[in-house]
Amino acid sequence: MTIFDISTTGRRATAQAPLNIANVDDLIPKALQRSQETILPEVSELEVVRHYTRLSQKNFSIDTHFYPLGSCTMKYNPRGAHHAASMPGFKQRHPLAPLVYSQGYLSCIYELQEFIKDVTGMKGVSLTPMAGAQGEFAGVAMIKAYHLSRGDFVRDEIIVPSAAHGTNPATAVMCGFKVKEIPVKSDGDVDLEALKQVVTERTAGIMLTNPSTCGVFERDIETISKMIHKAGGLLYYDGANLNAILGRVKPGDMGFDVMHLNLHKTFATPHGGGGPGSGPVAVGERLLPFLPTPIVGKQHQSEKVTYYWLTEKDIPQSIGRLSAFMGNAGILLRAYAYSLLLGRDGMHEVAEFSTLNANYLLKRLEQAGFKIAYPTRRASHEFLISFSREAKEYKVSAMDVAKRLLDYGFHAPTTYFPLLVPECFLIEPTETESKEIIDAFVEAMINILDEIKSNADIVKKAPHSLPVKRLDDVKAVKELDVRWESGKNS
Amino acid sequence: MTIFDISTTGRRATAQAPLNIANVDDLIPKALQRSQETILPEVSELEVVRHYTRLSQKNFSIDTHFYPLGSCTMKYNPRGAHHAASMPGFKQRHPLAPLVYSQGYLSCIYELQEFIKDVTGMKGVSLTPMAGAQGEFAGVAMIKAYHLSRGDFVRDEIIVPSAAHGTNPATAVMCGFKVKEIPVKSDGDVDLEALKQVVTERTAGIMLTNPSTCGVFERDIETISKMIHKAGGLLYYDGANLNAILGRVKPGDMGFDVMHLNLHKTFATPHGGGGPGSGPVAVGERLLPFLPTPIVGKQHQSEKVTYYWLTEKDIPQSIGRLSAFMGNAGILLRAYAYSLLLGRDGMHEVAEFSTLNANYLLKRLEQAGFKIAYPTRRASHEFLISFSREAKEYKVSAMDVAKRLLDYGFHAPTTYFPLLVPECFLIEPTETESKEIIDAFVEAMINILDEIKSNADIVKKAPHSLPVKRLDDVKAVKELDVRWESGKNS
Amino acid sequence: MAFIPHTQQDIAAMLATIGVDSIDQLFDEIPEALRAGILTHVPEEMSEMDVLRLMSDRAASDANVSSFIGAGAYEHHIPSAVWDIATRGEFMTAYTPYQAEASQGTLQLIYEFQSMMTQLTGLDVANASLYDGATALAEAILMAARYNKRFAGKKVLLPRNIHPHYLQTVKTIVAHQGIELAEIDFSATTGQIDLACLAQFKPDDVLAVVIAQPNFFGVMEDVDAMTDWAKSHNALVIGVVNPTSLAALKPPGQWGTEGADIAVGEGQPLGVPVASGGPYFGFMCAKQALVRQMPGRIVGRTTDLDGKEGYTLTLQAREQHIRRGKATSNICTNQGLTVTAATIYLSLLGLEGLKRVANDCVVKTHQLVSELTKLPGVELLFNSPYFHECALRLPVDGHVIQQKMQEKCITPGLNLQPYFPEFGNALLLCVTETKTDADLSCYVDAFKACLK
Amino acid sequence: MAFIPHTQQDIAAMLATIGVDSIDQLFDEIPEALRAGILTHVPEEMSEMDVLRLMSDRAASDANVSSFIGAGAYEHHIPSAVWDIATRGEFMTAYTPYQAEASQGTLQLIYEFQSMMTQLTGLDVANASLYDGATALAEAILMAARYNKRFAGKKVLLPRNIHPHYLQTVKTIVAHQGIELAEIDFSATTGQIDLACLAQFKPDDVLAVVIAQPNFFGVMEDVDAMTDWAKSHNALVIGVVNPTSLAALKPPGQWGTEGADIAVGEGQPLGVPVASGGPYFGFMCAKQALVRQMPGRIVGRTTDLDGKEGYTLTLQAREQHIRRGKATSNICTNQGLTVTAATIYLSLLGLEGLKRVANDCVVKTHQLVSELTKLPGVELLFNSPYFHECALRLPVDGHVIQQKMQEKCITPGLNLQPYFPEFGNALLLCVTETKTDADLSCYVDAFKACLK
Numbered sequence A, B: 001m002t003i004f005d006i007s008t009t010g011r012r013a014t015a016q017a018p019l020n021i022a023n024v025d026d027l028i029p030k031a032l033q034r035s036q037e038t039i040l041p042e043v044s045e046l047e048v049v050r051h052y053t054r055l056s057q058k059n060f061s062i063d064t065h066f067y068p069l070g071s072c073t074m075k076y077n078p079r080g081a082h083h084a085a086s087m088p089g090f091k092q093r094h095p096l097a098p099l100v101y102s103q104g105y106l107s108c109i110y111e112l113q114e115f116i117k118d119v120t121g122m123k124g125v126s127l128t129p130m131a132g133a134q135g136e137f138a139g140v141a142m143i144k145a146y147h148l149s150r151g152d153f154v155r156d157e158i159i160v161p162s163a164a165h166g167t168n169p170a171t172a173v174m175c176g177f178k179v180k181e182i183p184v185k186s187d188g189d190v191d192l193e194a195l196k197q198v199v200t201e202r203t204a205g206i207m208l209t210n211p212s213t214c215g216v217f218e219r220d221i222e223t224i225s226k227m228i229h230k231a232g233g234l235l236y237y238d239g240a241n242l243n244a245i246l247g248r249v250k251p252g253d254m255g256f257d258v259m260h261l262n263l264h265k266t267f268a269t270p271h272g273g274g275g276p277g278s279g280p281v282a283v284g285e286r287l288l289p290f291l292p293t294p295i296v297g298k299q300h301q302s303e304k305v306t307y308y309w310l311t312e313k314d315i316p317q318s319i320g321r322l323s324a325f326m327g328n329a330g331i332l333l334r335a336y337a338y339s340l341l342l343g344r345d346g347m348h349e350v351a352e353f354s355t356l357n358a359n360y361l362l363k364r365l366e367q368a369g370f371k372i373a374y375p376t377r378r379a380s381h382e383f384l385i386s387f388s389r390e391a392k393e394y395k396v397s398a399m400d401v402a403k404r405l406l407d408y409g410f411h412a413p414t415t416y417f418p419l420l421v422p423e424c425f426l427i428e429p430t431e432t433e434s435k436e437i438i439d440a441f442v443e444a445m446i447n448i449l450d451e452i453k454s455n456a457d458i459v460k461k462a463p464h465s466l467p468v469k470r471l472d473d474v475k476a477v478k479e480l481d482v483r484w485e486s487g488k489n490s
Numbered sequence C, D: 001m002a003f004i005p006h007t008q009q010d011i012a013a014m015l016a017t018i019g020v021d022s023i024d025q026l027f028d029e030i031p032e033a034l035r036a037g038i039l040t041h042v043p044e045e046m047s048e049m050d051v052l053r054l055m056s057d058r059a060a061s062d063a064n065v066s067s068f069i070g071a072g073a074y075e076h077h078i079p080s081a082v083w084d085i086a087t088r089g090e091f092m093t094a095y096t097p098y099q100a101e102a103s104q105g106t107l108q109l110i111y112e113f114q115s116m117m118t119q120l121t122g123l124d125v126a127n128a129s130l131y132d133g134a135t136a137l138a139e140a141i142l143m144a145a146r147y148n149k150r151f152a153g154k155k156v157l158l159p160r161n162i163h164p165h166y167l168q169t170v171k172t173i174v175a176h177q178g179i180e181l182a183e184i185d186f187s188a189t190t191g192q193i194d195l196a197c198l199a200q201f202k203p204d205d206v207l208a209v210v211i212a213q214p215n216f217f218g219v220m221e222d223v224d225a226m227t228d229w230a231k232s233h234n235a236l237v238i239g240v241v242n243p244t245s246l247a248a249l250k251p252p253g254q255w256g257t258e259g260a261d262i263a264v265g266e267g268q269p270l271g272v273p274v275a276s277g278g279p280y281f282g283f284m285c286a287k288q289a290l291v292r293q294m295p296g297r298i299v300g301r302t303t304d305l306d307g308k309e310g311y312t313l314t315l316q317a318r319e320q321h322i323r324r325g326k327a328t329s330n331i332c333t334n335q336g337l338t339v340t341a342a343t344i345y346l347s348l349l350g351l352e353g354l355k356r357v358a359n360d361c362v363v364k365t366h367q368l369v370s371e372l373t374k375l376p377g378v379e380l381l382f383n384s385p386y387f388h389e390c391a392l393r394l395p396v397d398g399h400v401i402q403q404k405m406q407e408k409c410i411t412p413g414l415n416l417q418p419y420f421p422e423f424g425n426a427l428l429l430c431v432t433e434t435k436t437d438a439d440l441s442c443y444v445d446a447f448k449a450c451l452k
């Protein structure tokens, strides 16, 4: 039942709009007025509350379930950070408010810029990108601007490992680059030989995550860095995995020139059922002139500290503006609060305990007979296992296992990413989960393994206990139905 | 799994207490210090959030289910009223704050007193009682104080209809009275003959609800009122059913001398899983001197209006104080907001539409073959049906039907109250529910009736789809287990 | 038609089913004479926006004050998670868990709450809440009387150093049961119960002794001696305790050699905002022997048809809806939602966290008091150890200090004058963990200025 | 160890299972040289209480101003239910619904959102959101180019009366695709797109025309004429619309004879606080023919193994996680939670409610403007009908007015000077339903005082 199916003509939540309807016939030319009525739902306030409260209960979420979605860092989102960002003064501040009504907000944002410089080892930060992918866009656009500013017009290629997240190649293309994919070796590190082949004078840069999406630390990073820099290219760091090394290794120290952070991952801001996130970019010396605007500056005016906006006027070579205002301000405030809650020691602990949890879970699964993709390697904060054996022997796919895990009350890990490991799970427990829950997850996995051997059908037809059974994705594409229409079945 | 079962020694939600533990050894004598450690849970913040979020999902509630619990007025609790009462200035105000920091709060409370006088037709109001039962206590104590103040020492009896809510006789006893029960006739009205028998010079008063707990309007109320008053007694109005006549009939006009309101019913404040509620008392002229304190007064001081507290000094004959401060302030603020949201017309509509819904539901159930307790009467905002027939023919009890309704996604109506109607349901749909949901409820009832006839076991063993099956109440008493202990099964 | 979903068509269809022409007709059993006219004091309907604007303006006029009043309501940090979860619709808009199978969330939570409270108080059983601390004390006295049926002629000893409002509430509520309340005095030097006052009572003169720990003045009583004295006189001991303090202080169940019999108190410090005095909740714990005399709801663990564990209301035969006139109390609706908050609060804090809170309050109160008592004419009213509240003698009228400090948006504490005129100028102040060193300095500076 | 549950025993047991001696050892694959020292700019850990205190002090310093700025972010009443429900953990702490069966709540809600947006815009399909209105416009232009593959040499016409920040964002984002952007001017008298500027373009010169309705100045465009012109030149039409206004204004799908092809806009007015500029959300709707060129997530209705209806992400082959370099956009994380809020908002308001909001804004803006234009030297910048924003010419510097009105805690609007110096002293103001008559009087009084 959608909200449209509950709708009844003439019903209204009367408390929520002005009590009288103002006449605008003299103010809006007739020809511009709406004549066609929309079919928005007509429902009571109770119906709305009940409908969406019940809908919400159909979701798995961090607040209700272990959610080891690799590459996504589904850790506890502190309610305190949410409250701190929801103070009326913050919620009511207009983005174009005069500076005098902005010092509270700007001071938080300025400090967050400083924190991010600290943990990344970078020289400058712009918080405006609204998600990781927009951070990538900003970063690659800066790489482009850098080369162009030096009169270096031939560099039209960005190198990306085959294991990279889809946003990496997609971003490179959006920035007008060609993508050169390079393979990953069987130990999870980049194939240096292959890399050598593609590094040329056309190389604008390389995009890497480290630890990589294979769940291992790229050990040759210093070599890669030298190789790329020597060829005149720059290094982009995809910060999706920063959680694994937060406060322990600074991307700047690895030789990266530019990076984004996913605050909705590493800084524990809520994922919101798909967003909003925030993807600040941080840069080394070379890319400082190109940072996207606006940025918050700080000045001392006769004893008093004031904060202000740096715009294109201050950064004339900036790649420009990426949003109507300055990105996802509320997410930035949450990340700021999170930083304060953790403090510097807490930042280090994020890396330590997310790594401890991942390695412990890896070892337990290995002992239970699961196939580890990179068995000779330490896990970073996440790791890969493969169901290729089960797929072959029992015709049970990684997706089947994922669905079956839902029945056991666990959200499934990321499946089929990266693509190079067949039938894989990318598993990221995060530091905020306890040993007990990891042990319970292992137990469920062992049970499922037993089921695969004894009664594969129960796995193949899973889930059995959710609001719906296995959904038909193919039909969803073939018989495209993307909006409610009166009279359509429901 | 209780929160204790999740607990692990040494675990902590560190953000929630001071980071360092202060030493108090010099400040608290050793002999007074705690040595025995308690076993409070030791859990992380995520564990707490997850545990209680998941627990919450095991509840039915207005926000998730139709909840036609007779006598309880489970209507929509406007989120706006909740927000209005949760403003930081209200939440932070200390109950003993100086008047200068209290004018905002007191002005709301004063106006609520005025609103309540308006809808009850009474002369004075004290908002301090914290629930209906405490309002009853205040009211009956005032009746006692009134008689005593007149030197009338023999009145030691309170008359209560057999259909009355349990709090009525319990309150009378708490106030030191003997309870005289009188029967209700087969048409739901009080048996006037029987009443005549018990009205004597020992009659301190009578407690009535009108509409009564039988779901009908007591038509002889004027006669009763005269009868009691003539005998020197006073009339107490149990306001639990005020929803049925809000703004249409004022208890003061019916001859009642004192009453309580259940703001958590009639004024839509949330029931909170058992409370808090609020049970203001309103009185006619005679009982004004006895109102419990404190009350909010208003004065004009040189152009300026100020609000202040009336205490025992101002009301020397007051029955006194009923709470440490002034009752459930936050609930009063919600009720105030609700009054503003409804406005005077909205108040009338409460009575109209709660009555419309009840009569419609009654008629539909009657047509479907259910046995109506008072078929010749209009329903008030609620009504009684009886499963005595089904109990006899199919050995299915009202409780069985109640449990089966849960499987259909409806909270059960009130069962076995009032006791005089065997195997009964007291059904109160409230005005905020739609025709559609009432129709769906009727359909479920019809289905259950079919099941009773075709497959009674499915009803007798219900519920089948809830977190637990039918619970053993007898065991809960016999093997009393009212607290978690380490090592006990879980 | 705020919150009423009926369309004109709905109304017409429903009236047709019922077989009447108008909604008015549904009220035809009500005598004409009783029909009320239009309301006069309730204003016209307002939109949610207008109500929020109005009430936020009013709330703002009471806000932004740094308050150092305790006196029964304590400002503590409330973890953000507490009310985020407690106000989830499933908790907030459910009612008393009469249908246990559809209320396992609330029921299990109350069971956990009972478990936490018995742990904190060192007693055996707890109920699911009473209205507030004051009524909980009144109910405890009624309970003691029920337990000790031959109480006629025996007295309940109520020290004058419990919260004056508790004293008043108790008087109102127990007035009708023939229970004799004897107020006993406190020592003017120690602030503790005056042992000399007790000498008059012989064994079996006393039904119960009430002991507040800490007492209204923040002073800590010698609970062991008092409890042993009570026991030696065959009296029950009712402790009135601050739940935060229980993390630092000996629990009532451990007082003296036998322990207190009943512990009650105000639950507000456990995650409930001070909010003008309510909704708070009263808690009550007791020894096992008293369980059948307890007022209020109690949740028990049991099993379902499949043997799976579950929770349900138990011992309902004590309650008004079953026992009517013979119930242990008339209480029905209690303070469920604040209990929900407190349970989440206690889970988040744990004993360790609660102890940190308690100790921090104690230390900060002493810190402020030691600064203030350096000032001329400011001195401790009592020479006993105190917890997180302290009564001070002032060189000037407490009301005047209050008014002057108002200019700095500080409420310095409760002016004791109206409550205990015998002290002359006196102030009861409280510092909790919410106050920073800077807050204390502001206080001291503002206070100094008042003395000038 | 904020939020980390590990006890010493846990750590020891886990290390033993892994077979290492210390957590440090788990990092042994990382070259020594890369190990960072202690952080220097991140401060020491703070408790939640301290963080809330710090940030509430800061927030308070920005608060209590009555703002009349619109310019892309609009203060509207947000029903209390909206965020109470949107912030339920199940919505707020879930991620992109990759596991459809465990995400039916989010998926169905997005499906409902898509349905509402297509209804409002009069178009066929909608996506699940883009970052904000500005990026949505950029994506719409990229989408138009993908749809019309032979776009080389063709221009996208961008009127200078769209939001200047949108213009800047578009330039940043579409810079790398060889799309030619042609800025076109607006009429200095009407504020509308200057038709004279269009004469230079012949049929097939133009890839797409962007039309903002209302435009940055609040002025309403002749969308029918513009759309018909575009269509006669074989260009796509991209409408940039304010969603509140859609309740009152002709939907893009109805512009001209054929309707616009794509409609985008800022979703913030639908229940999202202005909150310093984000998180908001960009919406995008289009004609069916363009669906496979859409960026971002789309939810479709389908059935499960039992034939029961359910929801899932669909047309994923457009997206980066499947199509990588060939995806329709690099967007991955979108603005899900604000979409959740907007969906609840639209359900509560309905078309009727939204129209009341829209009309109230329109009327109040005109009310204020008519008062102000009575003052000497204050006049309308443009002579066209305007919606809920209006550009005024001032007799004094807008910045000075702003500073003076600050004393009354009023922000009178956006000073247009930095954006359009050619206007001289000019102000863009907006009045929404949140302002009362008293607020408008205060504004007028304060404004008058500035002119003295």
Ligand SMILES: Cc1ncc(COP(=O)(O)O)c(C=O)c1O
Binding pocket: A071, A072, A131, A132, A133, A134, A165, A167, A168, A209, A213, A238, A240, A241, A262, A277, A278, A279, D331, D332, D333
């Ligand atoms: C490795 C990696 N890179 C980039 C991204 C893109 O980040 P976002 O979703 O915030 O745009 C993700 C997130 O899903 C990711 O996992």
Ligand SMILES: Cc1ncc(COP(=O)(O)O)c(C=O)c1O
Binding pocket: B071, B072, B131, B132, B133, B134, B165, B167, B168, B209, B213, B238, B240, B241, B262, B277, B278, B279, C331, C332, C333
């Ligand atoms: C008829 C009646 N009277 C009195 C009460 C007692 O009110 P409360 O629960 O608020 O104490 C109730 C509530 O359950 C009731 O239904």
